[in-house]
Amino acid sequence: MYVTRKADYAIRCVLYLAKNTGRITSVDEISNAMYVPKSFLAKILQCLMKAGIVSSTRGIKGGFQLAKEPKDISLLEVIEAIQGPSAANICAIDKRMCSLSGRCTVHPIWVKIRKKVEQELKKQNFAKLAKKR
Amino acid sequence: MYVTRKADYAIRCVLYLAKNTGRITSVDEISNAMYVPKSFLAKILQCLMKAGIVSSTRGIKGGFQLAKEPKDISLLEVIEAIQGPSAANICAIDKRMCSLSGRCTVHPIWVKIRKKVEQELKKQNFAKLAKKR
DNA sequence: TTAAATAGGACTATTTTGGTCTTATTTTAT
DNA sequence: ATAAAATAAGACCAAAATAGTCCTATTTAA
Numbered sequence: 001m002y003v004t005r006k007a008d009y010a011i012r013c014v015l016y017l018a019k020n021t022g023r024i025t026s027v028d029e030i031s032n033a034m035y036v037p038k039s040f041l042a043k044i045l046q047c048l049m050k051a052g053i054v055s056s057t058r059g060i061k062g063g064f065q066l067a068k069e070p071k072d073i074s075l076l077e078v079i080e081a082i083q084g085p086s087a088a089n090i091c092a093i094d095k096r097m098c099s100l101s102g103r104c105t106v107h108p109i110w111v112k113i114r115k116k117v118e119q120e121l122k123k124q125n126f127a128k129l130a131k132k133r
Numbered sequence: 134m135y136v137t138r139k140a141d142y143a144i145r146c147v148l149y150l151a152k153n154t155g156r157i158t159s160v161d162e163i164s165n166a167m168y169v170p171k172s173f174l175a176k177i178l179q180c181l182m183k184a185g186i187v188s189s190t191r192g193i194k195g196g197f198q199l200a201k202e203p204k205d206i207s208l209l210e211v212i213e214a215i216q217g218p219s220a221a222n223i224c225a226i227d228k229r230m231c232s233l234s235g236r237c238t239v240h241p242i243w244v245k246i247r248k249k250v251e252q253e254l255k256k257q258n259f260a261k262l263a264k265k266r
Numbered sequence: 267t268t269a270a271a272t273a274g275g276a277c278t279a280t281t282t283t284g285g286t287c288t289t290a291t292t293t294t295a296t
Numbered sequence: 297a298t299a300a301a302a303t304a305a306g307a308c309c310a311a312a313a314t315a316g317t318c319c320t321a322t323t324t325a326a
Contacts, residue, residue, distance in 0.1 A: 002135040003222040003243075005315065008231075011239060026271070035233065040316050046273070059324025060270040075242070088250065089136040098141075105265040106144060106257075109208070110136075113253055117221065120246055124239075132238040138284065159302070173285050179304070192293025193301040 001117045007082040009036045010044050014053060014078050018070040018130040026063040044082065051081030071127035076118055087114040134250045140215040142169045143177050147186060147211050151203040151263035159196040177215065184214030204260035209251055220247040 003011075012034040017025060027045065031038040045064055048054040055067040066073065079086070091098035092110035136144075145167040150158060160178065164171040178197055181187045188200040199206065212219070224231035225243035 001221050001246075002219070004313090008222060008224075012233070012237075015239070028271090037316065039318075042272075043274090043316085049273095056272060057324090058272045058322075060268095061325060062271045062323080064272090075239070086135070088134050089141060091141075104145075105262050106148070106208070109253070109257055113134075113250055116249060116253070117246055120242070120249070124242055129238050137282090142284095161302090170285065172287075175303075176285085176305095182304095189303060190293090191291075191303045194294060195292080195302045197303090 001086050001088055001114065001121075003079060004083060006040075006044060007079045009034070009041060010048060010078050010082045011075065012036060013041060013044060014048065014066070014073060014126055015129055017054065017064065017066050018073070018126040021066060021070065024057050024061065024063040024065055030064070047082050048078070051077070053078060053081055066126075069127070070130055071125050073126045074122045075124040075126075075129075076121035079121065088117070134219050134221055134247065134254075136212060137216060139173075139177060140212045142167070142174065143181060143211050143215045144208065145169060146174060146177060147181065147199070147206060147259055148262055150187065150197065150199045151206070151259040154199060154203065157190050157194070157196040157198055162196075180215050181211070184210070186211060186214055199259075202260070203263055204258050206259045207255045208257040208259075208262075209254035212254065221250070 013030050013036065016030050016034050027038055027042050030036065031041050036044075045054060045056070049056060052067055053073055054064045056062065056064050085093050087093050087110060089110040091104075091107055092114040095107070098104060098107070146163050146169065149163050149167050160171055160175050163169065164174050169177075178187060178189070182189060185200055186206055187197045189195065189197050218226050220226050220243060222243040224237075224240055225247040228240070231237065231240070
């Protein structure tokens with residue numbers, strides 16, 4: 001389980017929106033506030049749309065909002081929206097990816113670690129994160 | 134914290150050596166037994182040498198052995214020998230890698246997860262792993 | 267109808283990964 | 297001595313992933 005820069009940007013973006021609920025926020029504003037390249041951020045927001053995390057309003061005065069309450073969005077959810085499922089070792093996602101085809105004594109450890117990490121990331125929601133300073 | 138194929142190969146390799154202590158094992162043998170490309174494995178063994186995990190004997194009848202007892206080699210050690218320090222998010226390794234420079238409410242979470250995962254990987258040693266089947 | 271915003275697809279440069287290949291050097295056995 | 301079999305080390309390379317940009321719609325408020 002590692003977080004690409006893209007996913008990191010996505011997290012910042014959702015965090016900013018969580019701190020600015022109740023209004024529509026433009027890509028430009030988020031980009032400036034969170035130091036994310038604007039056109040890249042636009043792409044990232046499309047992923048977050050597909051995942052149902054944000055909703056968009058087109059046209060002038062358009063922009064983005066969270067599609068759910070901050071407390072109902074977990075870190076894990078945002079990361080997976082960008083990267084898909086991930087783990088410390090691919091074999092923990094799909095046994096077939098291992099040429100030892102899971103007959104390996106190390107395999108259960110990757111599965112265990114994956115579970116632990118996902119648990120932790122699921123616990124963290126954006127209401128919590130937006131409140132901290 | 135994610136494990137590249139190279140590190141995964143390294144783990145298999147150390148595991149094989151842990152199951153075959155008390156003799157010198159050639160790259161060729163390990164390569165065949167563990168399904169790792171031979172010339173790539175040779176490189177990997179150089180890394181494990183530098184890290185003091187294996188020792189080599191040159192010349193005909195040469196090969197590799199573990200440089201320490203299996204119980205004193207952890208999974209974490211092998212992974213770091215190949216990949217260097219790693220974490221779910223680079224900012225957990227070096228705050229400066231984050232453009233928000235650690236003034237970010239998510240940062241402590243990455244640090245926490247890194248600690249948890251490293252703890253787990255440190256607990257796992259190759260005496261344990263070689264015994265399982 | 268224009269300006270400012272998102273939508274979406276094509277494209278691209280850089281870095282990382284996952285190797286190979288070649289040329290030493292070492293050591294044992296003949 | 298020398299041939300054979302092993303590691304040592306460095307250069308090299310291809311493919312995939314990452315980290316974006318750019319351009320052309322389309323939408324909508326003023």
